[in-house]
Every structure is written in C-alpha cells, then in structure tokens.
Amino acid sequence: MPQPHITASTDPAINSYTVDTAKAFVLAFHQAIDAGVTKAVNITYGEPAAGGPDPLLELTLTGNAPINLLTVPPGQEVTVGDFTVAVTRNPPDNGNVLVNCRITNQTLGSLGSPWTLRGSRPAPDRWVVRFSDASAKLDYAICDPRAVVQDPGTALEQDHVTLGADDARGPAPEPTVLGTLPDGAFAPRYLWHQDAGIAILPMDETTDEPTLDVELPGVYATIDAPLTVTSFFGTDGFLTNVSETKHLTISHRPQDIVLVLDRSGSMGNEDKWTNAVIATRSLVHLIADARAGVNDQDRIGIVTFTDPGTWHALPFSDEVETVLPLTPLEDARVAINTLDLGQPADSTNIGDGIVTALDLLAGAGPIADRRFTMVVMTDGIQNSGHYYIGDALPDGAPQDTVEALTDVTGDRLLILAAARKYVIGLGSTIDIDVLQKLTDTGFKHVVNPAELPGVFTDMLHFSQEVNRPVPSATAPGTIPTEPDRVYVTTTDADRIVLSVISPPTAGTIALDLWDGTRFTPPTPVPAPNISVTDQALSAGAPNKLPEGEVVWRVSLLNNTTKEPEPLSPDQVLLYEDLHLKADLSLDRQTYLTGDDMVLTVRIRHDSTPVLGAVVRAELDAPAAGLGEEMAAAAPSLATSVVNPSGKDVPPPAEQRIIDVMRHNGWSQWPRHRAPGLFADGTDALHDPDGNGNYTNTFRRVFKAGSYSWKVFVDGQDPDGNTFSRQLAVTTVAGVKVDARTTKVVTQRIPNHPSGLRATRIIITPQDVRHERLGPGHDDVVVFALKDGTYEHIANHQPAPVFTDGTYQRVILYKSNQHPVVTVLAADTLLKPIDANR
Numbered sequence: 001m002p003q004p005h006i007t008a009s010t011d012p013a014i015n016s017y018t019v020d021t022a023k024a025f026v027l028a029f030h031q032a033i034d035a036g037v038t039k040a041v042n043i044t045y046g047e048p049a050a051g052g053p054d055p056l057l058e059l060t061l062t063g064n065a066p067i068n069l070l071t072v073p074p075g076q077e078v079t080v081g082d083f084t085v086a087v088t089r090n091p092p093d094n095g096n097v098l099v100n101c102r103i104t105n106q107t108l109g110s111l112g113s114p115w116t117l118r119g120s121r122p123a124p125d126r127w128v129v130r131f132s133d134a135s136a137k138l139d140y141a142i143c144d145p146r147a148v149v150q151d152p153g154t155a156l157e158q159d160h161v162t163l164g165a166d167d168a169r170g171p172a173p174e175p176t177v178l179g180t181l182p183d184g185a186f187a188p189r190y191l192w193h194q195d196a197g198i199a200i201l202p203m204d205e206t207t208d209e210p211t212l213d214v215e216l217p218g219v220y221a222t223i224d225a226p227l228t229v230t231s232f233f234g235t236d237g238f239l240t241n242v243s244e245t246k247h248l249t250i251s252h253r254p255q256d257i258v259l260v261l262d263r264s265g266s267m268g269n270e271d272k273w274t275n276a277v278i279a280t281r282s283l284v285h286l287i288a289d290a291r292a293g294v295n296d297q298d299r300i301g302i303v304t305f306t307d308p309g310t311w312h313a314l315p316f317s318d319e320v321e322t323v324l325p326l327t328p329l330e331d332a333r334v335a336i337n338t339l340d341l342g343q344p345a346d347s348t349n350i351g352d353g354i355v356t357a358l359d360l361l362a363g364a365g366p367i368a369d370r371r372f373t374m375v376v377m378t379d380g381i382q383n384s385g386h387y388y389i390g391d392a393l394p395d396g397a398p399q400d401t402v403e404a405l406t407d408v409t410g411d412r413l414l415i416l417a418a419a420r421k422y423v424i425g426l427g428s429t430i431d432i433d434v435l436q437k438l439t440d441t442g443f444k445h446v447v448n449p450a451e452l453p454g455v456f457t458d459m460l461h462f463s464q465e466v467n468r469p470v471p472s473a474t475a476p477g478t479i480p481t482e483p484d485r486v487y488v489t490t491t492d493a494d495r496i497v498l499s500v501i502s503p504p505t506a507g508t509i510a511l512d513l514w515d516g517t518r519f520t521p522p523t524p525v526p527a528p529n530i531s532v533t534d535q536a537l538s539a540g541a542p543n544k545l546p547e548g549e550v551v552w553r554v555s556l557l558n559n560t561t562k563e564p565e566p567l568s569p570d571q572v573l574l575y576e577d578l579h580l581k582a583d584l585s586l587d588r589q590t591y592l593t594g595d596d597m598v599l600t601v602r603i604r605h606d607s608t609p610v611l612g613a614v615v616r617a618e619l620d621a622p623a624a625g626l627g628e629e630m631a632a633a634a635p636s637l638a639t640s641v642v643n644p645s646g647k648d649v650p651p652p653a654e655q656r657i658i659d660v661m662r663h664n665g666w667s668q669w670p671r672h673r674a675p676g677l678f679a680d681g682t683d684a685l686h687d688p689d690g691n692g693n694y695t696n697t698f699r700r701v702f703k704a705g706s707y708s709w710k711v712f713v714d715g716q717d718p719d720g721n722t723f724s725r726q727l728a729v730t731t732v733a734g735v736k737v738d739a740r741t742t743k744v745v746t747q748r749i750p751n752h753p754s755g756l757r758a759t760r761i762i763i764t765p766q767d768v769r770h771e772r773l774g775p776g777h778d779d780v781v782v783f784a785l786k787d788g789t790y791e792h793i794a795n796h797q798p799a800p801v802f803t804d805g806t807y808q809r810v811i812l813y814k815s816n817q818h819p820v821v822t823v824l825a826a827d828t829l830l831k832p833i834d835a836n837r
Helices: 265-291 329-335 350-362 410-418 432-438 449-464 626-636 652-664
Strands: 005-008 015-033 038-046 056-061 077-080 083-089 096-105 110-131 136-143 154-156 160-164 177-179 188-194 211-215 223-233 239-242 246-251 255-262 299-305 321-328 371-378 420-426 443-446 486-491 495-500 508-514 535-540 549-557 572-577 580-586 590-592 597-605 614-622 693-698 705-716 722-734 743-748 757-764 781-786 807-813 820-825
Touching: 005 136, 005 177, 015 038, 015 096, 015 239, 110 136, 255 265, 255 350, 265 299, 265 329, 265 371, 265 420, 265 449, 265 495, 265 535, 265 572, 299 329, 299 350, 321 329, 321 350, 350 371, 350 410, 350 432, 420 432, 420 449, 432 443, 443 449, 443 705, 443 722, 486 572, 486 722, 495 508, 495 549, 508 535, 549 572, 580 705, 580 722, 597 614, 597 705, 597 722, 614 693, 626 652, 757 820, 781 807, 807 820
Parallel strands: 154 246, 255 299, 255 371, 371 420, 420 443, 590 722
Antiparallel strands: 005 015, 015 110, 015 136, 038 096, 038 110, 056 110, 077 083, 083 096, 136 177, 160 211, 188 223, 223 239, 223 246, 299 321, 486 549, 495 535, 495 572, 508 549, 580 597, 597 693, 614 705, 705 722, 743 757, 757 807, 781 820
16 A cells, blocks of 8 residues: 655755645745745645545644635735735646645745645645745655554464554655654654454554564464554644554464472461362363363373472472373363372472473473463472572572572473463462562462462463453342342353352352343353362353353252352352453562552453443552561561471571561461552542553552552443453562661771771661661672671671671771771662771
C-alpha cells in the first residue's frame, strides 16, 4: 500500500512541496514581504467527489487566529496582523482544484513573518504547495505518518516476540518530515491492535518507539492474529495513519509440567505438607482438564525432595524421588487420586529437587518446541544437598564439594532457562532471597497454607491462560439463592474446569447452569474425577457452552439422599478459558522501604479494552519489619531447638526469625490488612485514560518483607455480559538504607593487645524512618579501608558477625597512619569515616 511522503522540488526556479498519499499535512514557513508587496502561495488538491465535503485548508500567522482559506469570499480580503489575505479558488482542471492565496503587507515593512499552512480531508490525496518566489523559507513540513507493520510470521505460544513497524518519519527516499520540527512537537507514537479473538497483553498499547514487546498467550489451537498499527504525529490526532493488516500465527506446542514438592521436616509445621498434597492433586486435575484434547503429547510429572544429611558431594540422596514420571494428562489425573506423595522427613535440598526435575524434562525426548513449566512448592530454607540456590555459598556448605544451580550445563541449562518457573513459598520463615533467585517472574508467599489452593488462581493464569471468576454463596440478579450452594458467573467461555476441595466422604460434586428458568446440567453431564482430598470435573470444549454470560451452580450432593451438603466459596476453584482476560502487574519486581508501588490491571475482552469495571484491592503486608524486629529482640533471644533430631535445622538467618517469633509469642509473622490503601485514600484502581488499564499507587512501603496483593474485578464486557475476576501477586520490599539516618559510632580501644592503635567502627544501617536493616546482611554491608588493617585479618579470622543489627570492624593502625573507612550498606554509600579522630 502506498505510504504518505513529502518531496521538495529539485528545480531551483520552483519553490514547491508535494505531499503524496496523505489525508493531512502541516507546513511552516517564513515569508519575507516588504511594505505594500503581495506574495502568493498556491495549493493544489484533488477535486472532491460529487456532494463531498471541501478540505480543511487553514493559514495561520503565528500569534493570530487561523483563517479557513476556503471560506474567504471571492474578491474580499481578511486582515490578519499587519497583513491581508485574499483567496481565489479556480474551477477543477484535470481533476485538480487550485487555490491561490495572496498575502499583502499593509505596514511599513515586516520581514520573515512566521506562517503555518494546514490541510486535511477524509481520504488520502495528493497536495502541492507552491510559493510565488524563493523568499518563502521552509521551517518544516510534515504529513500523515508512515504506518507499516513488519511481517510477524509464525511464533509459538508463550514466546516473547517483538512486533515491529516502520518508523513513522519514513525512509530517506520517502520522508514524512522535512526540515526541523519544534522541540516536543509532532513526536511519533504507535498504537498496536490485534483481532485474534483472544487476549494478548500488552496490546492496544501506545508506544513511543516502533516496536512492542509481547509475551504471547497459551493457546488451545493454532490462532491467526491480524495485526495493525496506527501511527500518530503529536497527540491531537490531526496527523494519523492506519497500516494494512499483517498476520501473526500463534501455534500451540506440547507442554511438560513438573511439580516439585518440598518434603523436608519443616514442611510438617503449620499443616504445610497436608495442604501442599491437597493442592497438588487439585492442580493436576485442573491442568489435565484445562488441556484435555489440546495436544496428546502434554505430560505431567511430580518430584519430591528431602535429604537425610547436610551439604555433600554427588550423588543425590535417595530421598529425592520422581514419584510420578512425565505422564499423559488423562493417565495423570487418574494416577494422582491414589498416588502416595510421602510424608515430611529430613532436610531441605531445593537445588537437588530442581535439578532432578530438569533431568526428568531433559530425558523425555528432544527439547525442540516443547513448552516447560515448573511449579515449586517449598518453605524455602535450603540447608542440604549438592546444588544450592543463589550467588553466595550457604552457611555450612563446603566450597569444593557443592555447586550452584546456575552452574548446570547442557540440556539442564537449556531447560532451566526456557522453563516458566512458578514458585510458592509456604509459611512465615521462607528464605525470600532464595525464592527470588528461582524465578524472574516473582513468587507467591502463602503465610496460611490453607490458602494454598486459592493461589492456583494466579498459577493457572500464569501457565494455562485461564482466569478465576469469583465464587459466591449468593446467586446473581434475580436468580433464587439456595443454601449450601456456590454460584459462579462466566463470560463467553469455551471450557470451564472445576475442582472442589472436599473428600468423597462428604458427597459428590455436581455442576449445573442457569437456562433462564432453572438450573440444569450441561450436555453431556460431566463426571467428577474423585481423589481422597478433592473432586474435579470440566465442561465445554469440544462441546460448545452457551455464549455470553452463564451462571453456574456448584453443589456437593450427599451420596445417599442427593441433598446438598455444606459447601463454601473457598472450597470451589472454577476457571474459564480466556476470552476475557484480566492481568495484574507491578511496576517493579522488588521494592525498598519508601518506594511507591504502582499496581496495574489490564482488562481485555479478546482484543477490546474493557471499560467501566470496578477494581478493588486487598493487601496483606508485614506489620513488623523483619530486620527491625530481629535487631530489637537480639539481646534477649534464647536460641531454640527447632528440630531435636538434628534434621532440617534451619540456617542461622531463618533460625533467628523463628526465635523472634517464639520470643514475641507469634504463631506467624504479624501481618497488616488495612483499608484506604492507595494515595487517593481508596482501595480502588482507576482507568484515567479510558483504555482498560486500571491503576493506582501505594505509598506506604514502610516495612521490609513480602507484600501480597489480592485484586477483585467486577464489570461488563463489551457485549453487556457481567464478569468477575480474582487476581493475586506477591512482591518483596527490603530496607532502603539512608546515609543520613544510619548510625555510625567510632570507639577508641585503649591498650590493644597488638600494641597498635585500635578503633572500633559500629554501623547500624537504617532507612529514613529508622527501620533497621537488621542482621544477616553481611554480604551487602561492605567495608573498605584505606591505611591500616582489620583486626580479624591480622588474627587470620573470618569477619565478625553480629545479631543486633550492627556491622562492626576493629581497625588497627600505626601512629603515622591515617585510616579512613568507607562503607557501602545495601547499595548506599556512607560518608567516609575517619578512624583516627
């Protein structure tokens, strides 16, 4: 398709500019006109169709109101500033109209007056602007932007792709801009759009560059995504252009999923293991039902890990087990019902469990285009095994014996990089640093393990492209509510999958839909898949569900009387495949105290932004800062014995957390759940730009720890169907050390045994609100010394470690030395410390 462009005459005797294939243009020039002199500018454009509107043709002298040239009466003049303007429109000739505009200077003389000419019409046209002589000097000329989507070709589901468009300013042979534009004016922008019948995020987004990074969704069949880009110059919509459609083909691929379960002794606390087993069975059921009939090569496997020893050389412990090899979906959903996943046992070797999962995936055949998902459930306190997580050697791990997970090679490394890793941290004493290093998409912190099944809302959205409508004990609208039932509304679902956390002894689940007058089972009636902890079923594809809004009733029927037994919304996990997609994101992966935290929920129905939704947030935040509490309690702590058997003994940092909790009488770390979360005093996210992106800012990141957001969305899709969604995300905040409030103490030590002068430097890192960094961060509090030596180095000892939130060094130096200490505390550089003052 021909694109807009501007060319200047190459004949020095002709001062003209031609705008081709453009609806609109803007041309700015300076015109030197002496007193009483008239200069002309001629504009030629295509004859309007019969009955069609005239173009807009405006001439503006800077600082004055514009003149619509086509409304100036023949034979009359319009005064503008020190000039008059007269216009003659000639009859069409060879399909073109010529407008002659004459500018006369009425004063004693005015040179170089700045003018702007604008033209626009509904459809692209060819415009020619010609000046009567060379005294008209072009400042700039700009027309509709170039709008071309580069061919995206074929990609696989969940690939990261970069969509490209041509530069709006055009290539050198066919520019859309001549001259030098004013600063900040006519900046190019690009609005991306797709019509695939599925939600792709980000899409319907405006970018400043002609590229858009997109993470493709999971798909259940090969999808054709028609793409267009609308290019803009400026923000008023005067200069705009829409591209031809190009087609992105999204193909599905075989999916291999491995669940990696921590079976260490600490998982026996807080019912973590019991709930992890329930959640694992439920997750296998949900994934198998969600992917049924999509790809017959999809498989699920399960690895459990624990270790009877501590850190050691290869091989792995026999207690790292593949309890379910990669198994086809239908076989897996049956096998999981009676599969024995074991009991909590010994120490925590997370790295070994993950490498075993990598080997399970690598041994299943060529990597090719397979899609890997790894779900890790752990309390995150690594203390044994061969492979460790993170950059620093764990406490007690022999350096020449163990390996970092990032040191794996071959297929292990390829799969580690390619797999989508979803990490769930269970309980109060998770190792945040370890869990963060396992995934670049963040982890989910579950303080109350009983809430673990609900976390799969986000996990399934992450891996299977489904959303969870919010279940309710109340029927919507005028539908009568029955006791002991749960109601869920879906919108344009092709398939729904359902898991109910209830053993079969409580009854059998049943699913019905509202047909307008009563609840009836879908056709065919879905049969539940029953395990000892939960029941699951699915409805829909390949049988089409009713279009639009559907209200479902979930019941737990007594096996004898067929009457409903008690059932709560928290027990019901129902998901629909995606036509309507809500996506929750944060502006950063991690935060520091004092930072703003910006939440955004993007809502799309297929390719259309959803407007007018009500988006409400709840926050589970730390009520006590980890470092502050550990530092404050340190003097009075008595170290407890977590495991008298000596197995699964937590590392020192986690042991201190446990001791603080016991010292304060806390069964779990105190959490804060308060209303009025955001800067505007509400709990709501808003859509200020009317583009389906709902956002707000949280400005109370005051305590270090994990921040778990739960967001509820209610609204109507573009067809008027009501919907609800529940989304979740967890992030982490650390202490932002402030150089001004951090305490620095220097103490002279008289009569030091070394015979040298000695000064103790004591640093207490804290933020602007005096929240202490706390102990256990010796790797990020770095001392540098100029002149002199450290006492511990002189004595051939490791650097001292303190549990009261201070970081200390003793400096030894001679009388003729002048030692200066520089400290970098959690990326904050403190003022140099003179150790000799």
